[in-house]
Amino acid sequence: xxxDLAAPAAAAQGQFDSLxxxxxxxxxxxxxxxxxxxxxxxxxxxxxxxxxRGRDFLVVQHPCxxxxxxxxxxxxxxxxxxxxxxxxxxxxxxxxxxPLPALNPELQTKRRDCAAMFKKLYIVxxxxxxxxxxxxxxxxxxxxxxxxxxxxxxxxxxxELRTITELIAGPWxxxxxxxxxxxxxxxxxxTAETSAAECLTWLRETLSxxxxxxxxLDDPVYRSAVRQQARQELRRLRAGSQNPSATGNQ
Amino acid sequence: xxxxxIVTVSDSDLMxxxxxxxxxxxxxxTSSAAHLTEEVGxxxxxxxxxxxxxxxxxxxxxxxxxxxxxxxxxxxxASTLLDELAELGFSWSDIAxxxxxxxxAVRKWRQGGKTTGSNRRDLAALRAACLLISEQYLIEEVxxxxxxxxxxxxxxTPIDLYAAGHRQELFDWAAGYADxxxxxTEIDPNWREKGRTTHEVxxxxxxxxxxxxxx
Numbered sequence: 001x002x003x004d005l006a007a008p009a010a011a012a013q014g015q016f017d018s019l020x021x022x023x024x025x026x027x028x029x030x031x032x033x034x035x036x037x038x039x040x041x042x043x044x045x046x047x048x049x050x051x052x053r054g055r056d057f058l059v060v061q062h063p064c065x066x067x068x069x070x071x072x073x074x075x076x077x078x079x080x081x082x083x084x085x086x087x088x089x090x091x092x093x094x095x096x097x098x099p100l101p102a103l104n105p106e107l108q109t110k111r112r113d114c115a116a117m118f119k120k121l122y123i124v125x126x127x128x129x130x131x132x133x134x135x136x137x138x139x140x141x142x143x144x145x146x147x148x149x150x151x152x153x154x155x156x157x158x159x160e161l162r163t164i165t166e167l168i169a170g171p172w173x174x175x176x177x178x179x180x181x182x183x184x185x186x187x188x189x190x191t192a193e194t195s196a197a198e199c200l201t202w203l204r205e206t207l208s209x210x211x212x213x214x215x216x217l218d219d220p221v222y223r224s225a226v227r228q229q230a231r232q233e234l235r236r237l238r239a240g241s242q243n244p245s246a247t248g249n250q
Numbered sequence: 251x252x253x254x255x256i257v258t259v260s261d262s263d264l265m266x267x268x269x270x271x272x273x274x275x276x277x278x279x280t281s282s283a284a285h286l287t288e289e290v291g292x293x294x295x296x297x298x299x300x301x302x303x304x305x306x307x308x309x310x311x312x313x314x315x316x317x318x319x320x321x322x323x324x325x326x327x328a329s330t331l332l333d334e335l336a337e338l339g340f341s342w343s344d345i346a347x348x349x350x351x352x353x354x355a356v357r358k359w360r361q362g363g364k365t366t367g368s369n370r371r372d373l374a375a376l377r378a379a380c381l382l383i384s385e386q387y388l389i390e391e392v393x394x395x396x397x398x399x400x401x402x403x404x405x406x407t408p409i410d411l412y413a414a415g416h417r418q419e420l421f422d423w424a425a426g427y428a429d430x431x432x433x434x435t436e437i438d439p440n441w442r443e444k445g446r447t448t449h450e451v452x453x454x455x456x457x458x459x460x461x462x463x464x465x
Binding site (some may be wrong): 003022163167173220 | 391399461
């Protein structure tokens with residue numbers, strides 16, 4: 001059986017919305033940085049011109065290696081540069097790039113459609129990345145397509161999209177819960193960093209089964225149960241924040 | 251429909267008769283067997299048509315029941331419906347996919363943003379489908395049920411069925427009236443080829459998950 005690089009589900013109809021979780025102003029600042037996030041205007045020093053210049057990057061580092069302590073981004077992050085690029089029809093080709101059609105849907109210029117160029121690799125610090133503006137987050141489907149192409153360009157091996165999605169669905173679900181947690185705790189006055197740490201501590205608690213909730217997210221059977229528990233825990237924490245005298249560990 | 255009387259034929263008749271019994275002519279036996287086959291075949295056709303009619307009728311009544319539940323649910327505010335769906339354990343991205351909108355749109359609704367009548371009806375329909383599936387077919391953890399592939403040979407989940415508009419197939423799967431192969435073949439005859447994998451997810455010795463070729 002031959003396996004080709006995959007295309008977005010509705011690519012044949014010229015529909016690429018399913019690639020993205022959010023673009024432009026839709027991007028939620030509380031979402032943890034994840035593989036496939038696009039940053040605009042990241043400041044990079046250019047020795048050739050002896051000047052700082054803003055560049056656009058896409059994060060290609062695998063979700064499991066983005067953070068050493070689970071909360072703060074690792075010091076150095078692997079990114080690839082984004083350039084304007086016409087839409088491609090055949091996703092099985094053009095393996096040295098990740099197409100980003102309609103990355104800037106509001107534009108009518110050539111910058112509307114872009115691509116992440118795998119040959120233009122950079123290592124940036126977390127601080128540099130933060131100097132840019134996050135302008136897009138890929139969806140689970142988009143992230144799986146990115147990982148498939150990234151694996152191929154580095155190894156010439158094609159792994160089926162289904163298997164890649166199975167691998168990253170757990171970390172993806174964790175990012176969704178963290179985003180929700182940070183949104184909810186922001187109304188209690190907590191910073192995103194504090195909330196993310198609180199969420200991670202809760203996810204990493206070892207349960208009576210010997211597993212953590214983070215482990216459970218790898219299995220689609222248990223994901224919904226972890227989300228339900230997260231909502232219950234958030235209610236408990238928020239009740240404690242609004243009425244400190246009633247706070248107690250349950 | 252044939253109205254001739256059915257002639258009972260004993261084994262001994264078919265063997266050509268025994269001493270002392272009268273012999274049935276071979277031509278009569280052939281004719282009787284043909285009548286019998288015709289009558290049973292006719293009954294079988296009737297039974298098949300009746301089964302198909304009953305299946306379609308059941309599917310129609312199920313859709314009507316779903317619409318009635320949807321009508322009940324649509325009275326609720328969009329934010330209430332979203333809360334109820336989230337309480338079941340659905341992720342925002344899965345809810346967004348099943349009602350055909352973006353995740354940021356769902357976030358706006360949660361924060362009290364305006365929805366169209368069509369949006370609210372779609373949310374109500376999803377909530378009603380969950381209620382029907384859990385109450386009628388006794389599926390306890392409905393969000394988990396939605397998230398798990400229907401066959402080991404395919405990645406298609408009930409979420410995919412719902413999002414792609416295969417609602418009848420979804421209800422038939424929940425009710426146990428259709429098996430996974432039947433449903434997958436109906437929606438994509440090439441599902442076996444598309445679902446085949448040469449790699450698998452495994453847990454490495456460092457405790458992290460990874461991908462390796464299947465042995």
